[in-house]
Amino acid sequence: MEQKNAKGWLYLLPAIAFLGVFMVYPLVDVFVYSFEEGYNSASQTFFGVGLYNYSYVLHDPYFLQALKNTFLLVIITVPLSTGLALLISVGLSSIQKLKDLFQTIYFLPYVTNTLAVGLVFMILFKRTPYTDGLVNLMLHWFGAGPIDFIDGPHWAKMFVLCFYTIWVVMPFKILILTSALASVNQDYYNAARIDGTSRSRIFFRITLPMISPMLFYLIITGFIGAFKAYSDAVAIFGTDLNAAGMNTMVGYVYDMLYGDSGGYPSYASAAAIILFAIVLTITCINLMVSRKHVHY
Amino acid sequence: MKVVLEHLTKSFPSRNKKVKEPVIAVNDFSFEIPDGELIGLLGPSGCGKSTMLNLICGLQTPTSGKIYFGEDDVTNLPPENRGVGLVFQNYALYPHLTVLQNILFPLQNLKGAARPSKEEMMNKALDAARLVQIERLLERKPSEMSGGQQQRVAIARALVKRPRVLLLDEPLSNLDARLRLQTREEIRRIQRETGITTVFVTHDQEEAMSISDRIVVMKAGLLQQIGKPQEVYDDPVNLFVAKFLGTPPINVFEGEVRNGLLYIGENSVLQAPGAPDRKVWIGVRPEGFLPEQAGPLRCTLSGVEVMGRDISVVASHPACSAAAIRAIISAESAVDPKAETVRFALKPNKVHVFDRESEERLRIELK
């Protein structure tokens, strides 16, 4: 037994060493940085140990703005993108003709570069001295607008960011969900038909539980992905996100390290640890909820 | 409930791009299931048994033909209005629901006046559970039960609404041999107790023979023969049916009718007075062989297996279409296991003669 254990550890050693060096060590390092006050990266010195970095970050209006943006983004895009993807997947799996074509179309955004798409979104939404942009043109037909989506009010900018995020994350979700739906044994549906089960009951009592592991996977990764959003905002609003009021938490961390006002690894570490704590909490809550509702 | 099928045909468009002909899964099928009987629908894989069940329960609509339950024409009725219960080969129990929830599921679908109160539903579910003897497993999930137990739950779910017709699609094929035997007795008992007209699909002839009131043999979508199991066994209409029924299977020889005698190779085995000369297939049931010192059929002996009550003799003959002949003889008969040859006389009522071309049974009197 002992022998076997030793052997097992030996086999695990490469993986453990790799993970240790490239994942655990940096994590611990960030954790340590976040408590070192007045750290100077040039001299590698610090004054003391304490919670000052956290206090600074939590009082920084830019951080609070980023926190608010991130939470808004998560709360809006995760349910909406997952729900929409579910609707589209159910629709896709109930049609026969042109299914492959639609599937390909829905998947296209996934293989398109994020920044390029962001640029297209900006052009669609942006107002310039010469044109109000395509979206405003359409709003105009309905007698609304014009609204400046890129440099205008916060809600309009948030709308563009959410719209864009949903658009970008949906293809993957649709792909996962259509394959999850296709893998449900047809016999369950036949059994339900013979028993005269209504369509809504079939959906809620059979289909949803059957695909719940995949759905849950999408929700968890969706939450984590949205909390880590950054490049999407950059793609639309440029690199000075603080000025645009559209920064996200990861954006804040980045700015603290490398931005124009950067060079503060301690603050960045504190912000990163706060983000880590939030994601961990949300994931734990997800896991607890899933115990009751996910059927493996 | 009597079930009548009239000229039932179901064809599927060909999926093969080169062969445009449609696949005819069920071909002009007519038969009647008397009220309260258990029918064994028997045939090799791919012969259209499942399609037939799907037509009866309404999951598929026939290309042509009619289906009656009693006097009602149900051909175009959706499945939920037919009053059928279907047990799937893989049971199709909802894995996320407990046994009780699975059994309750069909009842909870009912709407309006037909919907029983909570208490009635519970009583009905418990009745069904009791009938299949799983009342102690109600809180389990399907994954926590053996195949046989899952099978029972599936039957309970199919029965809970008291269907007019119960359909079982290869219900035993996922069980091990011992459970299979036990469960088929169980299905027979449940069918007797409820008196529900039942169609039992299987590709296992022994299974069908042992529990059916009547068996329906089909091949490539075509009805071959209907009858009581023993009748079909003793009096097959063609070579296919003869070969399909019986373990060990019937022994088939190339043969000939010549001058009122039935020949296997050069051995004249039986008299066939008045029969016209022709080339034939001769089927001899394993129990149709009588070892005799001067028997007309000379075979090369390969082995003798004592099976308690009976002896199984394995031999070969150049005219036999299979490599080995299997004969079952009573333990009293003396066959020397070391001998090189064994000679048999044949029991006329265990010998069937078929046309060489059409493989239809030739009703020749044998002596």
Ligand SMILES: Nc1ncnc2c1ncn2[C@@H]1O[C@H](COP(=O)(O)OP(=O)(O)O)[C@@H](O)[C@H]1O
């Ligand atoms: N939905 C379908 N589309 C096309 N062909 C089918 C379909 N269902 C069954 N078939 C064909 O019909 C024949 C009978 O199938 P089936 O009823 O499943 O046979 P069995 O249950 O006796 O094994 C097979 O040749 C099968 O390929």
Ligand SMILES: [Mg+2]
């Ligand atoms: Mg089948």
